[in-house]
Amino acid sequence: MAVLQTWSVGTNGTASAFASNRSMFDAWNGTAGATVIKIWRIWAFNGQSSAISGVFAQIHFLRTVAGPSGGTALTANAVKHDSTNAALDANVTFGTDRTITYPAAPVLLRRMAIYTDEYAISGASTDEFRLFTPGALIFDGGYASAGVVQPIVLRQNQGLTLTNVTAPATGSIDIYCEFTQE
């Protein structure tokens, strides 16, 4: 496979606050044509710096089937890895806290639990471990597989959400996603 045109997009420090059944991050491919978006890696850093009472948050990786609405758009944060890349298709969007449409039969790709307590300067727990880039890596589909294993592929009118399904919810996360367009 050739090198694909790659972008990074993230919350850039405007941490996404946990709330019950909130989409913490989503990607949507609403293109009219054959543009394909591939999600290669996702990081969820601990974004909670002030003291709180942390809880466990369950994050579900779910397919979406309609354009999201509301919330906070993150598309403007999408950065080309190479400035000569083509423009990102205008119908590809990213966001947080957007209203999501799931398929009638939810497609759960994976799920995980995050402890949402704040990090401390000399702490030694999972709160701090999620400050490290390797510790925050929550998805790396296809990496180092030499093209054998697929990443999460978003074709026309397909999306992906990382939704917190847990209540009560406290804390926040700072999410980054590496994706390609072809």
Place this chain on the structure above:
Amino acid sequence: MGIINKAYTAALTNAAPHYGMSTNAWQLPGLSTSVGLITLHNPTGSGLVMRVYSVRWVNLAIIAASVSLSFFELWRVTSPLGGQVIPCIPWTWDGDRSIQRVSAMTNAASTPVEQFARACVSLDEFAFQGDDLDAWESSPNLNVLWDSGIDDANVQPIVIREGYGFEVTHHIDGSANPSQFAPTFISMWVDFTLGVS
């Protein structure tokens, strides 16, 4: 990518010290924000394409420091000015001089263009036999800030064309910033290649 690009490491480890405090570490200055920890610049007319593959750092605060949590941010920048030159060490000593057409520096003032990522770091000292965040940060493998494209031929590294630069910026978050931020020590490496396409 068509050609085998030459690889370099721009390392703060052996850099001239920022404040003359050390010969083997770079001292992060005191209370300040948006400091360019390491900046690579590919000037207009170089004829080169710079590709950044890996950014790692380690905590070198082996004496007591009084600091807080802050952030290392990865940016595409333009027009870096000033600062101190740091060496770019070729991995293969074959007499190639293309490195002379680009530059690397620390404590430069740059114009930010777009942000790739950021990570929260503790710059507190770490203790002998410590088992906390500060101590874990002494591991280069755990402390990788960026390694895009290293393991997958499908994904681009950060590509820096002529007229642009790449910078790891130290940013102090207001909510996490105490009234004091004392100098402390880090070391950082950026692995990159230079090619003509």
